[in-house]
Amino acid sequence: MSASLEHEITLRPDFSLLTVKLQQGQKVHAEPSAMASMSTTLDMKAGFKGGALKSLGRMFGGESMIVNTFTASRGPGEVVFAPGHLGDTQHYHLTGGSLMLQRGAFMAHSDGVEVTGKWQGAKGFFSGEGLVLLKASGQGDIFFNSYGAILQIDVGGDFMVDTGYIVAFEDTLMYNVTTLPGLRGGGFKRLFFSGEGLVCRFQGQGKLWIQTRYASPYLSWINQFRPTRNN
Amino acid sequence: MKYQMLCRPAATAIRFHLDQGEGITCEVGAMIAMSSGLTVNTTSKSRGGAGGIIKGIKRMFSGESFFLNHFTAQQANQSLLIGPAMMGDCVHHTLSGGTMIVQGTSWLASTGNIEIDTTWQGFTSALFSGESMFWVKCSGLGELFLSSYGAIYPIQVQGEYTVDTGHIVAFEDTLQFRIGKAGKSLIGSFLGGEGLVCKFQGQGTLYCQSHNPPSFGQLLGPKLKPR
Numbered sequence: 001m002s003a004s005l006e007h008e009i010t011l012r013p014d015f016s017l018l019t020v021k022l023q024q025g026q027k028v029h030a031e032p033s034a035m036a037s038m039s040t041t042l043d044m045k046a047g048f049k050g051g052a053l054k055s056l057g058r059m060f061g062g063e064s065m066i067v068n069t070f071t072a073s074r075g076p077g078e079v080v081f082a083p084g085h086l087g088d089t090q091h092y093h094l095t096g097g098s099l100m101l102q103r104g105a106f107m108a109h110s111d112g113v114e115v116t117g118k119w120q121g122a123k124g125f126f127s128g129e130g131l132v133l134l135k136a137s138g139q140g141d142i143f144f145n146s147y148g149a150i151l152q153i154d155v156g157g158d159f160m161v162d163t164g165y166i167v168a169f170e171d172t173l174m175y176n177v178t179t180l181p182g183l184r185g186g187g188f189k190r191l192f193f194s195g196e197g198l199v200c201r202f203q204g205q206g207k208l209w210i211q212t213r214y215a216s217p218y219l220s221w222i223n224q225f226r227p228t229r230n231n
Numbered sequence: 232m233k234y235q236m237l238c239r240p241a242a243t244a245i246r247f248h249l250d251q252g253e254g255i256t257c258e259v260g261a262m263i264a265m266s267s268g269l270t271v272n273t274t275s276k277s278r279g280g281a282g283g284i285i286k287g288i289k290r291m292f293s294g295e296s297f298f299l300n301h302f303t304a305q306q307a308n309q310s311l312l313i314g315p316a317m318m319g320d321c322v323h324h325t326l327s328g329g330t331m332i333v334q335g336t337s338w339l340a341s342t343g344n345i346e347i348d349t350t351w352q353g354f355t356s357a358l359f360s361g362e363s364m365f366w367v368k369c370s371g372l373g374e375l376f377l378s379s380y381g382a383i384y385p386i387q388v389q390g391e392y393t394v395d396t397g398h399i400v401a402f403e404d405t406l407q408f409r410i411g412k413a414g415k416s417l418i419g420s421f422l423g424g425e426g427l428v429c430k431f432q433g434q435g436t437l438y439c440q441s442h443n444p445p446s447f448g449q450l451l452g453p454k455l456k457p458r
Binding site for chain 1: 237238241242243244260262263264265266267269270271312314316317318444448449451452453455456457458
C-alpha cells in the first residue's frame with residue numbers, strides 16, 4: 001500500500017482540477033460525482049467505505065455516505081477530479097494526525113485515510129457550520145475543495161475567522177465560537193447589526209485554510225431573481 | 232497600512248497589515264478573517280465624526296448597509312482579510328481630496344479620513360440606468376477599495392465615453408453622465424440588446440465591470456424554483 005499519491009492541481013484558484021496518477025494496483029477514493037475524466041485502465045466501484053458507522057458520520061458531516069474507489073486494475077492511469085462549484089482545491093498530507101474539514105469540503109483521499117463525521121456540540125450549532133464537521137485521520141493524502149480561493153494561514157497563538165469562511169484546520173488548533181473583540185461590550189445590538197455575527201477563534205499552533213468567498217450571500221442575492229409563485 | 236490583493240481576479244481578497252492605531256472602515260459582512268489584536272466598532276458614522284442616523288438611512292437607499300464596521304489595531308503587526316460577497320475582482324484607488332461616486336454595492340472599504348455619504352443622481356438616471364437611485368459618495372484623503380462583479384477595468388475619460396448601464400463601478404465626480412441611446416435610433420438600440428447607455432463627459436477616472444449582476448440574475452432566476 002503506497003501512502004503517497006502522485007498528483008497535480010492545475011488551473012487554480014477558480015477552476016481548479018486535481019489529476020491523480022495511479023500506478024498499477026494503486027487506489028484513490030473520492031466523493032460521488034467528483035470524477036471528470038479517467039483512463040480506461042481504471043475501474044470505479046461505489047461503496048460504503050469504513051462501514052456503516054463511518055458512512056453515517058460522513059452523512060451527518062454533509063457528505064455522501066457513498067465513496068467511490070478508483071483502482072488502476074488494468075495498468076497505470078490517471079483520474080481527474082473537479083469540485084462541484086467554482087473554486088479551489090488543496091492537498092494535505094496526513095502523518096498520523098487529524099484534519100478537520102468544513103461540511104462538504106471533502107473531495108478525495110488515498111489509502112490509509114479515513115473520513116468520518118465528528119460531533120461538535122454547541123459550538124457547531126453556533127458556528128453555523130452544522131453540528132458535525134468532517135474529520136480525516138490516518139496516514140496518506142487528502143484533497144479538499146472550497147467555494148472561492150483557498151488561503152493557508154499558519155496560526156501561532158490567536159486568529160479569528162468568520163464562521164462561513166473556514167475550510168479546514170489541523171486538530172492541533174483549538175477553537176471556540178465567540179463575538180468579535182469590540183462588539184462584546186455592545187451586547188446583542190452590536191452583534192446583530194455588525195453583520196459579522198459570530199467568529200471562530202482559533203488558538204494554538206497549526207495550519208488553517210480559509211476560503212475567500214462564501215456561498216450563502218450569493219444564494220441570498222440570487223433569491224430575489226426567483227419567480228414568485230402565483231396563488 | 233499595507234495591503235495586498237490575493238487570488239485575483241475571480242475570488243479576490245484583500246489582506247491589510249495594520250500597525251497599532253491604524254484602522255480600516257469596511258462594508259458590513261466583508262470581514263473574512265483577522266488577527267486577535269484588532270477591535271471592531273459598528274456605527275452609522277464615518278470614522279471620527281460626521282454622519283449618524285440620517286447618513287445611515289441614506290446609505291441603505293444606495294444598496295449599502297445602515298452600519299459601517301471600523302476595524303482598529305490595538306497592537307502592532309495585525310492582519311485583516313476582507314472580500315466581497317460576489318465572485319469578482321477588487322480595485323484600489325487613492326483619493327487625494329477629490330470625490331468618487333461609487334455604485335451602491337461596489338464600496339468595500341476605505342481608510343483614513345474618507346467620508347462615506349450618499350448622493351442622489353437624479354430621477355432619469357435612476358429609472359433608466361438600471362442602477363440604484365442613490366450612489367455612495369466617497370471624499371477626502373485616503374485609500375479606497377472597490378469590488379466588482381467579474382473583472383474590473385479603469386478608463387481615463389477625456390471628453391466622452393459610453394458605458395452600458397449596469398457596468399459602472401465608480402467614477403470621479405469631475406465626470407458628468409447622462410442617459411442616452413446606444414445607437415442612432417431607439418429601436419435599433421433595443422434590438423441590439425444594448426438599450427440605454429450612460430454617456431460620460433469630462434475628464435477623470437471611470438471604473439467598469441465586465442459583468443452585470445442584474446443581467447446574470449435575470450438569466451438565472453427564471454430557471455429556479457418559484458419562491
